[in-house]
Amino acid sequence: MKIYEDRQAPNPRRVRIFLAEKGIEMRFEQVEFMAAEHKTGDFKVKNPLQEVPVLELDDGTHLSETVAICRYFEGLYPDPPLLGQPGDALDLARTDMWQRRIEFKILAPVVAAFRHLHPAMAPFQVPQVREWGEANTETAGSMLDWLDQELANRPYMAGVRYSIADITALVAVDFARVAHIKPLEGRSHLARWHGAVSARDSAKA
Amino acid sequence: MKIYEDRQAPNPRRVRIFLAEKGIEMRFEQVEFMAAEHKTGDFKVKNPLQEVPVLELDDGTHLSETVAICRYFEGLYPDPPLLGQPGDALDLARTDMWQRRIEFKILAPVVAAFRHLHPAMAPFQVPQVREWGEANTETAGSMLDWLDQELANRPYMAGVRYSIADITALVAVDFARVAHIKPLEGRSHLARWHGAVSARDSAKA
Numbered sequence: 001m002k003i004y005e006d007r008q009a010p011n012p013r014r015v016r017i018f019l020a021e022k023g024i025e026m027r028f029e030q031v032e033f034m035a036a037e038h039k040t041g042d043f044k045v046k047n048p049l050q051e052v053p054v055l056e057l058d059d060g061t062h063l064s065e066t067v068a069i070c071r072y073f074e075g076l077y078p079d080p081p082l083l084g085q086p087g088d089a090l091d092l093a094r095t096d097m098w099q100r101r102i103e104f105k106i107l108a109p110v111v112a113a114f115r116h117l118h119p120a121m122a123p124f125q126v127p128q129v130r131e132w133g134e135a136n137t138e139t140a141g142s143m144l145d146w147l148d149q150e151l152a153n154r155p156y157m158a159g160v161r162y163s164i165a166d167i168t169a170l171v172a173v174d175f176a177r178v179a180h181i182k183p184l185e186g187r188s189h190l191a192r193w194h195g196a197v198s199a200r201d202s203a204k205a
Numbered sequence: 206m207k208i209y210e211d212r213q214a215p216n217p218r219r220v221r222i223f224l225a226e227k228g229i230e231m232r233f234e235q236v237e238f239m240a241a242e243h244k245t246g247d248f249k250v251k252n253p254l255q256e257v258p259v260l261e262l263d264d265g266t267h268l269s270e271t272v273a274i275c276r277y278f279e280g281l282y283p284d285p286p287l288l289g290q291p292g293d294a295l296d297l298a299r300t301d302m303w304q305r306r307i308e309f310k311i312l313a314p315v316v317a318a319f320r321h322l323h324p325a326m327a328p329f330q331v332p333q334v335r336e337w338g339e340a341n342t343e344t345a346g347s348m349l350d351w352l353d354q355e356l357a358n359r360p361y362m363a364g365v366r367y368s369i370a371d372i373t374a375l376v377a378v379d380f381a382r383v384a385h386i387k388p389l390e391g392r393s394h395l396a397r398w399h400g401a402v403s404a405r406d407s408a409k410a
Contacts, residue, residue, distance in 0.1 A: 048351060049306065061295070068302035075294025089280025090266070097273035101254065132337040146253060 002027035003069075004046060004054040009033060010111065010175045011066045012053040013205065017167045018070045020202035022077050034120070067099065070164060082164045091159075098158040098165035105143045107172035112136040114179035140181050144173075148187035155196070162197070170197050207232035208274075209251060209259040214238060215316065215380045216271045217258040218410065222372045223275045225407035227282050239325070272304065275369060287369045296364075303363040303370035310348045312377035317341040319384035345386050349378075353392035360401070367402070375402050 005012030005028055019026050031037045031052050038050045047054045047064040055063040055072065063069055074083045083099075084092035115125040116133025147169070151157075157165035173194055176183040184191040197203060210217030210233055224231050236242045236257050243255045252259045252269040260268040260277065268274055279288045289300035320330040321338025352374070356362075362370035378399055381388040389396040402408060 048355075049310065057295075063295075063298055063302060065302040065305045068298045068305060071301050072294050072298035075292075075297055087280075089277050090262075090268075092280055093268055093273045093277035096276050097268060097270040100270045100273060105254065127336060127340050129334060129337045129340070131332060132334045135332055135334070150253075 004031045005052045006033045010171045016205035017202045020205040095158045102168045109136040109140040110176045148190040151189035210257045211238045215376045221410035222407045225410040300363045307373045314341040314345040315381045353395040356394035
């Protein structure tokens with residue numbers, strides 16, 4: 001079993017942190033985005049959408065999509081639960097809601113700002129639309145303000161327990177700097193949360 | 206228990222089809238997007254992100270995000286399974302992968318094309334970026350071509366069984382017309398699949 005990834009990219013880091021929280025050892029093979037290695041015919045067989053991460057099972061089965069890969073490992077190694085408490089429909093749904101909210105409203109605009117504004121992305125983001133990149137920088141800022149307020153009364157994104165929603169948020173917040181967005185400035189609750197999740201061993205993954 | 210929705214919008218339809226497949230009766234309350242009813246302070250309490258659908262439980266708990274709402278009902282009413290076979294980690298992950306691929310690569314560009322190009326969306330999509338709308342129309346077309354080929358050798362999006370991935374795809378394909386995209390023209394496998402899933406009672410939801 002191994003994972004194809006690019007250590008620079010945000011989505012592979014989500015999977016690495018998830019695996020670290022579960023204590024799962026993994027082999028990784030680098031597919032360099034900046035060298036367009038994800039565009040080769042070989043890699044297209046592994047994922048027709050030409051994105052990392054991709055999990056390759058020992059029988060040659062490939063699985064892509066960050067959260068789907070995490071879901072596979074949650075099934076195999078349920079402890080500690082990171083997608084919500086097994087058997088608790090509301091907790092599973094609430095955890096999924098927060099994971100999605102953060103993925104769509106924080107991570108997606110941060111990545112869009114990076115792709116549409118960073119000169120190095122021009123060969124990959126076609127067309128690169130400056131106006132759309134700037135709109136996403138603004139969206140990321142207002143959504144980070146909202147998230148800061150949400151954290152005023154609870155320790156973690158989805159409630160009292162660390163979950164996949166915190167992983168998505170940590171990766172989004174750390175990647176925001178690459179997109180020239182200052183995620184923690186003037187956001188004290190978010191900064192407190194960021195300090196706590198960054199202190200976990202898994203944050204080094 | 207009830208769901209706040211707008212019958213015109215694509216995401217609430219995903220939940221209605223999901224409920225119809227499960228045979229779950231539900232009360233609905235309309236929140237009219239075009240009348241900006243989702244922007245009121247009242248609605249913001251139900252979902253700070255001002256989006257439908259929102260599920261309201263009898264104790265006043267609110268749950269938003271289409272797939273999270275579906276996940277809640279999957280937990281309460283496991284039959285028929287629509288998020289993958291319970292206890293089968295790979296099937297659960299594969300179903301999630303296909304749901305996400307279709308959500309990000311088909312539904313998202315279709316909705317972006319609609320929001321950035323349709324004159325009626327101007328008050329809601331700020332800024333409305335024509336170049337980005339046109340890029341999404343093109344992305345939707347090439348991704349529909351890819352999906353057509355994927356369906357050459359299997360009946361449903363995630364494999365041999367109807368699942369939430371088919372629901373997301375049906376709603377995306379039907380909504381494509383509103384975005385002036387012709388989803389089935391020249392795509393015979395997709396058209397065959399669309400005929401089959403549209404013939405189910407749930408498609409009327």
